[in-house]
């Protein structure tokens with residue numbers, strides 16, 4: 001029986017069709033999706049913190065309105081993603097517990113501080129830029145609910161990326177101090193953005209299987225290279241530099257070569273030893289506790305509605 005189900009599952013993958021929640025799927029496929037989608041959802045909501053740090057200090061009403069909208073979009077992305085994870089048979093409350101207890105991860109990138117206003121621009125340009133590069137192929141992920149969620153998320157993220165680029169462009173064309181602030185932000189966010197794509201292929205335990213299952217469509221290093229190739233000309237048009245003296249066009253490969261990534265730093269951040277790991281989790285736990293009354297009120301309201309309908 002299982003052999004027949006496995007065969008049907010493999011046929012769906014081979015035909016490039018989507019696996020849907022009611023379809024049979026191998027336990028390990030389900031577990032991998034839960035891990036990746038939950039990590040992705042957690043990243044969206046933890047990712048609200050670094051930028052939210054600047055909402056009250058945005059330099060104009062226009063910039064403030066844009067930033068509030070962006071951070072709100074990230075909350076929305078988290079909700080679609082928790083919803084997609086729930087179709088695999090897990091409860092949102094359990095996923096949040098796993099995040100709060102450090103049993104599930106969120107992206108390394110959100111453990112870095114936002115020190116100046118220019119960091120909001122660098123996050124939009126580089127962090128959202130890396131997120132899009134990684135997520136556009138996920139629109140073709142074999143699991144239907146995740147693939148469909150990615151379509152809207154990517155559209156919103158390309159708006160986020162442009163607002164970051166436009167913000168940096170305004171600073172780059174501003175005073176010397178503004179240009180220096182933009183350059184400093186890029187210097188700090190460049191390398192952590194490259195780490196968002198995950199460990200090098202040779203050290204990535206999940207890539208091979210996830211690619212065979214068509215969850216991932218490209219390896220970590222392929223997407224990282226694609227991102228570097230996109231950013232170099234964009235940095236040139238900003239008139240700012242990327243902090244890597246080894247960056248140069250390789251005619252033979254048809255790609256930019258880049259210098260070595262500090263994987264020890266990446267591992268430290270994953271271990272919880274990044275600059276803001278404790279602060280981010282602490283803030284998340286506090287927000288969850290302070291929101292308990294909202295969840296209780298929503299549940300009471302739903303109960304009342306149900307009772308009324310039953311009358």
Ligand code: FAQ
Pocket residue numbers: 035036039040041043044047048074105106107108109123127128131134195196197198199203204205206207210216220270
């Ligand atoms: N940070 O074998 P692999 C955003 C873990 S964008 C932390 O290569 P995989 C938008 C990995 O989980 C950011 N952990 O794993 C936004 C695994 O852990 P485990 C979120 C990382 O899954 C913008 C281990 O290392 N995007 O939020 C990282 O095949 C601005 C081995 O790695 C996504 O989550 C990392 N960077 O490939 C919001 C995209 N990299 O459990 C606000 C979806 C790896 O074995 C503001 N996810 N790990 O111990 C993916 O595409 C994949 O999961 C990868 C990792 C590519 C991240």
